[in-house]
Amino acid sequence: DTGVSQDPRHKITKRGQNVTFRCDPISEHNRLYWYRQTLGQGPEFLTYFQNEAQLEKSRLLSDRFSAERPKGSFSTLEIQRTEQGDSAMYLCASSLRWQGATDTQYFGPGTRLTVL
Amino acid sequence: AQTVTQSQPEMSVQEAETVTLSCTYDTSESDYYLFWYKQPPSRQMILVIRQEAYKQQNATENRFSVNFQKAAKSFSLKISDSQLGDAAMYFCAYRSAGNQFYFGTGTSLTVIP
Numbered sequence: 001d002t003g004v005s006q007d008p009r010h011k012i013t014k015r016g017q018n019v020t021f022r023c024d025p026i027s028e029h030n031r032l033y034w035y036r037q038t039l040g041q042g043p044e045f046l047t048y049f050q051n052e053a054q055l056e057k058s059r060l061l062s063d064r065f066s067a068e069r070p071k072g073s074f075s076t077l078e079i080q081r082t083e084q085g086d087s088a089m090y091l092c093a094s095s096l097r098w099q100g101a102t103d104t105q106y107f108g109p110g111t112r113l114t115v116l
Numbered sequence: 117a118q119t120v121t122q123s124q125p126e127m128s129v130q131e132a133e134t135v136t137l138s139c140t141y142d143t144s145e146s147d148y149y150l151f152w153y154k155q156p157p158s159r160q161m162i163l164v165i166r167q168e169a170y171k172q173q174n175a176t177e178n179r180f181s182v183n184f185q186k187a188a189k190s191f192s193l194k195i196s197d198s199q200l201g202d203a204a205m206y207f208c209a210y211r212s213a214g215n216q217f218y219f220g221t222g223t224s225l226t227v228i229p
Binding site: 003004031033035040041042043044045048055056058091093104105106107108109110 | 120153159160161162163166207209214215216217218219220221222
């Protein structure tokens with residue numbers, strides 16, 4: 001399968017713990033996005049990378065959230081001191097941006113986080 | 117900030133019939149892109165169709181087409197000859213010039229055999 005993969009698919013944690021999610025994009029894709037989706041809502045943009053550079057961050061991304069894409073390939077999203085309100089599906093998407101083209105995002109299956 | 121509104125939480129259509137899903141958005145930008153995504157139950161979100169705002173011609177992809185009304189800030193999706201596999205949550209999305217994406221709350225489409 002050469003699509004976007006995310007790990008783990010499910011995570012249950014206790015309030016106050018730190019969690020880290022991983023996203024592996026489609027191999028030649030230079031852009032990578034993180035979204036959060038709660039039940040009954042559309043995805044909310046969190047941040048995106050072009051190669052290893054983090055270009056945009058949503059105001060939704062509090063100080064407890066940090067994302068990295070150190071080598072321009074896979075990315076990690078860490079949530080520190082988790083709160084019950086962080087319970088959601090965290091989606092990753094990747095795209096190939098090249099001059100003059102509208103990049104299309106391909107989504108991963110998501111990581112479902114439950115904070116007890 | 118841009119907002120995307122899908123006013124139909126649920127829609128249903130008879131198999132082989134046509135259905136139109138509504139989407140409106142609010143923006144002050146002139147250059148942007150619009151998308152419809154499909155999210156089947158417990159499956160990954162996939163792109164259905166996209167529209168560049170500078171193009172006057174409505175996008176079409178096989179049985180899927182859009183009615184893009186830039187002045188009205190409306191972007192509806194028409195599904196023709198509906199199939200059982202079309203049943204899913206459909207999200208309208210707006211991509212800003214700064215490459216931020218804004219999604220609507222979705223429309224759940226049921227296809228009745």
